[in-house]
Amino acid sequence: MSETTTTERKQFLKVAAVGLAGLLAGSAARPAPARAQAEPTPKKHRWGMVIDLQRCVLCRACTISCKQENKTPPGKSYNPVLEEEVGEYPQVRRQWFPRPCMHCANPACLKACPNHAIKKRPDGIVYIDPELCEGAKACIDACPYKVPVFDEGEVYHEGQSAWSEVASPELGLMYKPGDRNWEEKARKCTFCLHKQDENGEYADLPACAKTCMGRAIRFGDLDDPDGELQQLLKTRKWMRLKEEAGTEPNVYYLV
Ligand code: SF4
Ligand code: SF4
Ligand code: SF4
Numbered sequence: 254m255s256e257t258t259t260t261e262r263k264q265f266l267k268v269a270a271v272g273l274a275g276l277l278a279g280s281a282a283r284p285a286p287a288r289a290q291a292e293p294t295p296k297k298h299r300w301g302m303v304i305d306l307q308r309c310v311l312c313r314a315c316t317i318s319c320k321q322e323n324k325t326p327p328g329k330s331y332n333p334v335l336e337e338e339v340g341e342y343p344q345v346r347r348q349w350f351p352r353p354c355m356h357c358a359n360p361a362c363l364k365a366c367p368n369h370a371i372k373k374r375p376d377g378i379v380y381i382d383p384e385l386c387e388g389a390k391a392c393i394d395a396c397p398y399k400v401p402v403f404d405e406g407e408v409y410h411e412g413q414s415a416w417s418e419v420a421s422p423e424l425g426l427m428y429k430p431g432d433r434n435w436e437e438k439a440r441k442c443t444f445c446l447h448k449q450d451e452n453g454e455y456a457d458l459p460a461c462a463k464t465c466m467g468r469a470i471r472f473g474d475l476d477d478p479d480g481e482l483q484q485l486l487k488t489r490k491w492m493r494l495k496e497e498a499g500t501e502p503n504v505y506y507l508v
Contacts, residue, residue, distance in 0.1 A: 296375040297453055300444055301475035301503035302462070303482045303491070304351055308469035309334070311349050318464035319353075322445065324421035324430055327409055329402040331442040332461055351470065353461065354379065354400045354442035355494065355502030362441075365395030370439075376453060377475075377503055378444050380424060386438040393439060397498035406436030422447040444472070475503060 311334060319325070319332045332353040339348045360379050363371040370385035371392060381392070381401065392401045408417045408430040420427040425447050428434040445459035455472070457463065462470040473482045482505075485491075489507045 298474040299377040299476040299503065300455075301356065301377065301473070301482060301505070302353065302444075303471045303473075303485050303505045303507060305469045305471070305485075305489075305507040306348070306350055307507065308467040309349065309351060309465075310467055310469075311336075312466075314464045314466065315351050315461035315470060318460040319442070322460035323423045323443075324416075324419060325402070325440070326404050326407045326430070326435075328407075329404065329440075331400075331402070331440075350494075350506055351461070352398060352400070352494075353504060354444070355398055355500065355504045356442075356444060358501035358503060359499060361395040361397060361498065361500050362392035362401060365391040367391055378446055380443050380446060381439050381441060383424070383426070383428075383435055383438050383440070388437040388439070390439065392441075397495045397500060398502075401439040401441040404435040404438055404440050406433050 313334050316330050316332055316334055320330060323331060325331060332351055334349050334351045336347055336349040338345050340346055356377050356379050358377070360371065360373060362381075363373055363379060366386075367389050368385050368387050370382050370387070371379060372382060373379045388403070390403060393399070393403060410417060417430050420429045423440075424443060426434070445461075448455055448457045448459060450456045459472050462472040471481055471485065473480050475482050477483060485507060486505060491505045491507050493502045493505055495502075
């Protein structure tokens with residue numbers, strides 16, 4: 254890793270480590286990464302999403318904007334828009350729903366990872382530490398929503414286009430696709446954690462929410478009783494995916 258990249262990583266991790274005391278339990282066998290050295294701060298938010306299925310028009314701009322933002326590998330998306338057929342013939346219809354990571358309160362992925370590479374921050378964001386991930390794929394098998402993707406090291410048009418030269422801001426690491434830092438590791442939606450400022454606030458919306466022209470994706474603080482998300486949940490009928498899995502997702506769907 255270059256000196257510049259290391260400095261950038263340390264700066265980001267200091268910013269991103271909002272109240273990380275105790276989160277590194279289970280990874281004590283390794284030297285503590287820079288994020289462990291940050292001063293813990295009290296929990297302020299519980300970030301989540303409310304996705305209005307009546308507003309979603311299946312344009313998939315959210316999927317594309319996430320790929321553009323995070324520079325995900327070919328064929329891998331953090332937020333596909335999944336489709337299914339519901340009802341019985343002749344009364345059938347198509348239903349679709351954008352599927353980012355649910356940033357579960359009780360994440361099955363975190364419990365399954367044998368390398369303790371998955372962390373849950375006090376603000377609810379669940380992320381995979383690429384320095385700890387050893388590619389066991391246990392999170393991919395354990396996640397009821399099949400959210401984590403496995404990075405096989407493929408890049409778009411290596412050496413032939415600017416795409417493979419542009420670094421991803423994901424987790425503030427600024428890894429370039431061609432550097433293969435994520436090769437043979439699991440990756441997933443981080444709620445665009447890199448867009449948080451030093452106070453743990455979002456200076457800008459996550460790419461998918463920002464891009465959705467129909468404003469189907471609302472992002473905010475689920476713990477704010479007066480916030481937009483709680484207002485929507487109080488006034489609209491909602492559901493969460495696979496409640497039976499017991500993962501307590503922080504992504505809600507308005508139906
Ligand atoms: S960008 Fe918005 S409307 Fe388009 S698929 Fe995504 S959530 Fe639906
Ligand atoms: S949706 Fe899956 S990957 Fe995301 S936090 Fe929940 S169990 Fe983990
Ligand atoms: S929050 Fe960011 S990382 Fe997650 S699906 Fe949206 S754009 Fe992708």
